[in-house]
Amino acid sequence: MVCDLMNAGQSASFRKLFDEIGPVDSVGVEERVAKYTTRSIKKAAKLWGLKMAISMVDLTTLEGKDTPGKVASLCRKALRPHEDPGVPPVAAVCVYPSMVRHAKKHVGGTSVKVASVATAFPSGQAPLKTRLGEVRAAVADGADEIDMVINRGAFLEGEFAEVQDEISAVVEACGAATLKVILEVSELETYDNIRAASFLAMEVIREGDFIKTSTGKTSLNATLGNNQVMIEAIRDFYLDTGTAIAMKPAGGIRTAKQALTFLIAVKETLGDAWLNKSRYRFGASSVLNDLVRQIEKEKTGAYQAPYYFSEAAESY
Amino acid sequence: MTRLPITKTPKVYVGGAFIRSESARVFPLQDAAGNFFGNIPQCTRKDLRNAVEAAAKAGPGWAKRTAYNRGQILYRLAEMLEARRAELIGSLTMFGAVQADAARGVDAAVDRLIYYAGWADKYEQVLGSVNPVAAPYFNFTVTEPMGVIGVIAPDVPPLLGLISLVAPAIVSGNTVVALVSEKFPYPSILLGEMLATSDLPGGVVNLLTGFRKELVPTFATHTHLRAIVGAVGAADRKALELGAADSVKRTHFVDPDATDWLADTAQGLEAIRDTLEFKTTWHPVGA
């Protein structure tokens, strides 16, 4: 009987994993994060937060219509988000593997990293060999950072070893490049699953590697809720093992106010050591303009029209 | 030669047993014609204490019975009364009640038991609720028995008054320590015998005979009694309410002179509610 249970596969592995990491109550998570939204960030604190958020942006373009020209302009924006010299460059540009070498031409040798989604982004539905080849190619083209997707199908089937083995293989293929593991939270559906997948990933990645919410290609992206569940997993893992894993919410963060709220969550959950771009990133594009715009507002006291800022999606 | 009948030694029913007062005190009872009837236990504060302990011990088990089972047991008790109807009527007429009144009183007592027996698995549906709170929670209110209830029965009608107060308390799972009619204790002594044969677990109903002036102060101050219900006059009422304050005891009194015990108004859901607590539980609705 015991043997039957042990061999029950899927359900047994879920039970074992959840027993070890503990459950999450979704209503409680929502109530916790609602408190972050009531924080009021003013003046110097606001400026500091806005600049910090800019420095954490992985400025992203992941479209079929991307061209070297589009990437070049993205890189210019990444290096200098605004003419104001007080505005820092972003953390990285994030592009498809075919665009890595174009991006590298523009930001190589600067503080701005080149990140590339790989592993058959966004679905991950390609043979492992193909996915690893894509990673190696991107790294060879100069990618500093690789954003991979986990095998959600294997996860939902309870094939946790498979999930972890694949991540391990990507870690190896990355070499010196930093890895960001996308859980694709919308496809995991529950906070319990998000917490479980976070632990699975953290077990096999390296200090300084990231776990990341989403590809930005599904219905639901980064939310304060799934950010909270993941940073609590990072905190528990760190306090348990001493290994500091970094975090990247991606998709859905469009306003400066949202970005500041995510940073408040980081400050109050993980503390000061995660308030920097090597431990926290925003996968986003349009948020950058709003961050810059709010900085200008803080400095001038006047609300700013969006078309003052380059490539503002909402310009009209 | 006439046979000398065996007289019954009156005993009170406490903790499922028939006992005399721990003090060994008794008081003589005369029938309506003034003939000696028997020696009634003159229960003391220690008897009350013992009865409360018996009631407290019986409480959790009784409250955990299914409502259906409690209802059946109350119905069984009614059957016991009905079977000894003549004897109960005799216990009233012997002490002065008119035959027709006594019969009406006993019949009403049996019917009252049936009435409350039927409530056992229904009052919760009427009193409880699911509450539509403005947040993602499932919120519901249920009732629970309070615990050990002190009952002060009216002097008259001795049987119907007692049953009218005891039945609504025990139907929900409370247990009871009752001070029965001081003037007419004998029907309650008979009732004890019926309780003992009714499947009602020992300790659920404990009946004390004795003097109000001796026992009311202890009912008032015993902190393990969670509520007092009674048919009492103004002085006793004040004493009981004063004592109740010490442990925030619930009190519900009726005026014995203004109560028509035979009427349907002497029964109702409110009487059950009087010895219930409301408990509200919240739980998130999430995944």
Added chain:
Amino acid sequence: MAISAPQKKTAGRRGRSAPGLIFGDLWQYDPAPETADPKLKPRYDLFIDGEFVAPRGGKYFDTINPANEQKLAKIALAGAADVDAAYRAAHRAYEKVWSRTSGRERAKYLFRIARLLQDRAREFAVAETMDGGKPIKESRDFDVPMCAAHFFYHAGWADKLEYVAAGRRVAPLGVVGQVIPWNFPLLMLAWKIAPALAMGNCVVLKPAETTSITALKFAEILQDAGLPPGVVNFVTGAGATGAAVMAHPLAAKVAFTGSTEVGKIIMRSLAGSGKKMTMELGGKAANIVFDDAPLDQAVEGIVNGIFFNQGHVCCAGSRLLVHEPVADAVLAKLKNRIKVLRVGDPLDKNTDLGAINSKDQLEKIRELVDSGVKEGAELYQPPCRLPEKGFYFRPTLFSDVTMSHRIAREEIFGPVLSILTFRTVDEAVEKANNTAFGLSAGVWTDKGSRILKMSTELKAGVIWANTFNKFDPASPFGGYKESGFGREGGRQGLLDYAKLT
């Protein structure tokens, strides 16, 4: 596969120093004061028969802002004659107007009151925070909206009273006397007044001595709503005024929220009077965490349970009972959590713990905390700076507490949590119920059947399962045992303001 188990293993091994989190000043929030005008008057008179009137004795007392000890206003001290005038006005209003006003019309008054309060919500929140010391975030997001919600909820009942008690007709009692505490001045006022008016009663209410302002501002709303004079009357003052409100012969019912000690005094004083009573008294709630609980949410619930409103909550989860296997993990998480609680200026929008309501209360908290230290419990307080003026107390955890410690038995009514452990379900239940109080309890577990068992076994009027300190007008609230009797909220609470015919 070796997944780390944070709640089972201990952190920091193999010679490394234990990893810790840094909650420092890298990113300090700037002050974010709420600036709405509370529109305070320098002097508040009594509200009797629809008008503000000076007390007959001509006496006033000061009300201060506990956050900075500055005087806010002077408040009329009502004597027996004022209380009598209020009752007579209420009685007149009951006989001549309110008992003849249909449920449909009463409902409209209550709806109107709710709306007018919503209109002035921010102003009331600021006033509430200044007078009582609670964080603006709570008065803004909880007290004031919940106050309005209570009027909305009960408004809808006023013309549907035939559905309140199955098989019976309900009728108002007459004039009810009400005395409320200082911890939720507006909300307690709503809990008392809304059901009373919906049922058709008239009211004489005494706010707490230290927090009278919002009741008197609320009187302005009653005037604006056109509520007939005398239907609601406010008399301000201290204990003697309260006693006069409770004892007045015209009071058909009294409702009191406050300490068990005072509740007992009131019960004694009313013995034999025939008045109906509702008592909402003290508590010493157990908050029980099992090893399979969602720990981070449990920690959040524990924090909300004991630090909400500085712990000035009768149903506060002041006794934490933790299952031994997770006791260390829960304590560690709690410490990290309370390091980011912000204690200070209640008007700052980022303040999590405001000011203790009064100097007396602060001294009581200090005295009990000292007793905890003396009796050998282990104290933890996060290193936060407190303002120099005003009454403040750090969030405080006591571990290694046993059931015999005073801090495990007495209501502290402050931000002080006593932590005890247990091994089995039965032990948890026994410890939780081993108190004369029975207002509320919390239970945290992932196991559904255990929740229902605990909910059945815990002797308390409100059970929060996998949550804590949740309130709603539709949800009956009230205690078992020495936490009082009667309910407030829901159909059950409404019935306590009715007589059945």
